[in-house]
Amino acid sequence: MNCVLEPLAVSGSANTIHVYATVHMGPANPVDYVGGVPCWIPPQVAQATVGESTEAAASGLHAAALGGFVPGQEWDDLPEHLPPFLHVIELGTGDGDAFVPVVRFGLADDRRGLGRSKGEQGWFWNEDDVAGRHKAHVCAWVSDGTIDYFGPFVRPDTPCDFKLHIDLNRGRLTAWVVGRGDQDWFLLAEDVALPEGVTNIDRVRTSVFPDAPAVDGPKVLPEPWPEGETLRPHPQAKADCVVAPAEGLTCRSMRSTWRKPGKHVTVFREQGEHAGFPDVAWDGDRRLVCAWRVGSHTGGGGGLSYACSDDLGKTWSKAARLTELAVNTVRVQQLAAGPLLLSSDCLSEDHDPSTGHYDGILWDSVDGGKTWGNERRRRGGPGAHDNSRILGLSDGSWMTIGSTKSDRPNSGHLQELVLYRSTDKGETWSCFSRLDDYPPRVLCEPTLLEVAPDRLVMYARELRSDGVPGARGFSGDGGMTWCFQDLPIPIVGRTCAGLLKDGRVLL
Incomplete structure (x- = not known):
C-alpha cells in the first residue's frame, strides 16, 4: 500500500x-x-446479467x-x-x-x-x-x-x-x-x-x-x-423530477x-468471535436471557453462549459458554408454568452429513438462565434444522417445526417442513407431519402459533431469493394438513412470530 x-x-x-x-x-x-x-x-466493466446455472x-x-x-x-x-x-x-x-x-x-x-x-x-x-x-x-x-x-x-x-x-x-x-x-x-x-x-x-x-x-x-x-x-x-x-x-x-x-444513537446496548462483543443468530427471553419480571451461536458466517458453528441481564437489558453479565457443539439455530424462551427452555440443533451423529439430518437439543434452567441442565435430544424422523421456538399447546403437549432437504425424487435442493410433537415436556419426540407447498413455494425456517385448540398458524420464509414473498399457513386439525397464502412481503432470515397481549401477531 x-x-x-x-x-x-x-x-x-x-x-x-x-x-x-x-x-x-x-x-x-x-x-x-x-x-x-x-x-x-x-x-472491462461488463454489464451484469442474470442467468441460470x-x-x-x-x-x-x-x-x-x-x-x-x-x-x-x-x-x-x-x-x-x-x-x-x-x-x-x-x-x-x-x-x-x-x-x-x-x-x-x-x-x-x-x-x-x-x-x-x-x-x-x-x-x-x-x-x-x-x-x-x-x-x-x-x-x-x-x-x-x-x-x-x-x-x-x-x-x-x-x-x-x-x-x-x-x-x-x-x-x-x-x-x-x-x-x-x-x-x-x-x-x-x-x-x-x-x-x-x-x-x-x-x-x-x-x-x-x-x-x-x-x-x-x-x-x-x-x-x-x-x-x-x-x-x-x-x-x-436526475436533475428533473418526473414525480x-x-x-x-x-x-x-x-x-x-436501531440506527439512532442512544438506542443500543452491547450484549457481547469480542474481536475475532462471530456471535450470530441470537434469541432473547423475558422471565416476566426484570430478567432477560440472551443466547446465541458462536460461528463464522452462515453455516459456521463453534458452540453456544449466553448472558443474563437483571435490569431489562441495560447491562449484561459476562458471556458463558454452554456447549462447544457446532449448533445452528438458537432459541430461548419461557414456557408457561415451567423453567426457562433453550433449544438448538446440530448435525446428527448417526447420519451422513451430506443428507443434512439434524438432531434437536434442549436444556432447562431453574435459576433464571444462570445455569442450564437436563440436556436431551430430539432424534428420529427426517431430522429438521432451523427449528422454531417450542410451542406449548393447549392440550399440554409441545410442538416444534423445522425444515430439511426434501427426499422426494428429482427435488434438487428443495426443502420440506417437518413438525415434531412431545407429550412429556421434551423428553421424547415423534415426527407428527411432513409437508411442503411446492409448486409454487419452497418454504423453510418456519415458526408456529396456536390461536385456538387444534387451530395453528405458521409463518415461513421462501427459500428462493428472487423476490418471492414469504407465506402464511393455516391448519384446522392440529398441524396434520395445511393451506398457504402469500404474505405481502418477502422474508429474509429465520422467522420468529409471537402473540402480543392484545391478540396481534408480531413477526
Missing part, C-alpha cells in the same frame, strides 16, 4: 473533534484480487431455487496474504516519523468470501457465488483500535460519506456512514472506547492501493460541519430506531 502521513491542525477547542470524509467508490464491487492486491478498475437449466428451475445450506461442501481457505483493509484513513498522534493511530476507517473486505476448512459447511446460491469467494466484497469500516466495525456494502460509482464524532475528554468515538442517495445514516459504532491515554489527534495517515477510489478529506473540525452532516443526493440522480418529492419508487431505509 502507498502511505502518506500528514499533520492536522484543529482550530479552537480540541476536546471534541468532528471528522468528515468522502470515498468515491469505483465502478466495481466486489473487486478482484490480482497479485494479492485489489484491482479497483477492472479491465447448468443444474437449474436441467431441472427447469430458476437458479435461485437451487440455493441452500450445503453440508460437507469443501472450500479452500482464503489465502492469508489477501489484505482485509483496502482503503485506510488513520487519525492519530506522534512526533517526527513516529505515528500512533487512534481511529481507523475507510473501506474493507467484509470477508463474506472467506474460505472454510474442508469438511465444514458452506453456503452458495450458484456457481458465480462459489467463484466469488476470492473477491473483495467492499464495505464501509471503522476501528476504535481494538474492535473492527463493519457497515453496509458500498455501491459502485457511489460516493460514501463518513462522519466521526470524537470526544477526547471521555475517550469515546461515534461513527456513521451513508451512501449518496440513501435516506438515513448507518450507525457504524456508538460511544465506543478509544485507546487509553489519548489526549490529542494531530496527524492523519492515508494508505491506499494503486487506482484506489478518490477521497475528499478528511476534514477535521472542532464544530459540526453543516454540509457534512447533511444527507446528499447521488451524483447520477413529486416523496412520491414514486424509492429505496427507503427501514423505519427503525
